[in-house]
Amino acid sequence: MIEVEVKAKIDSFEEMEEKLSKIGAVKTKKEFQQDIYFNSPVVDFAQTDEALRIRTTKEDEVEHIFITYKGPKIDKASKTRKEIEMGIEDAVKCGEIFKEIGFNEVRAVRKNRQYYSYKNFEISLDDVEGLEPYMEIEISLEDGNDYSEAQKRIFDLFEQLGITDGFERTSYLELLENINST
Structure with missing residues (x-):
């Protein structure tokens, strides 16, 4: 699967919720996500622009756990990349397996995410611990x-919502790492 995704910093969640409502976007769910990122013992994912994570989501006390691999970004304007994801049963045991075979845990990224559906877009408002408000359209x-064409339609939707700058190609992990390194 190819994930065509664009992320932008927004001023406030409330303002964006109003704009999404005005265009007819439907709020679909709200969940807490914790992503534990790992680095490869063979290559530095920060250098190859790849990601490996274990994501645990909670929505109304229902928990889901996934392993996700994200390949390098394939263009200069967005976060478009190959994504492979599968469900697993136990995040802790999976993390232990990764560590036993040489992967290093990099850090956790925690966020509350509000999802919206609009046409064939998935829109999320992301309240990431340690960062300002962001919105992703995918x-x-x-x-x-x-x-x-999908990328053009995403940028058109951002413009329709009044966002013409503040776009960010780096991941939340990279943004948090950059804050800690300064």
Whole structure:
């Protein structure tokens, strides 16, 4: 699967919720997410622009756990990349396995995420611990499909919502790491 995703800093969640409501976006769910990121013993994912994480989500006391691999970004304008994800049963045991085979735990990223659905867009308002408010707009495509039209439609939707700058290609992990290194 190719994840065509664009992220932008926003001024406030309340203002964006009003704008989303005005265009007819539907609030679908709210969940807490904890992502534990790992680095490879073979290559430095920060250098190769890849990611490996264990994500635990909680929505109304229901927990889901996934392993996600994200490949390098494939363009200069967005966070479009290949993504492979699968469900697992136990985050702690999975983390232990990763560590036993040489992967290093990098850090946890925690956020409250509010999802909206609009046409074939998935929109999220992200309250990430340690960061200002962000919004992501995403369209998922099958491998081999041209992502340029999807990317254009995402930027058009941002413009419709009044956002024409503040776009961010770096991940929340990288943003938090950059804060800690300064």
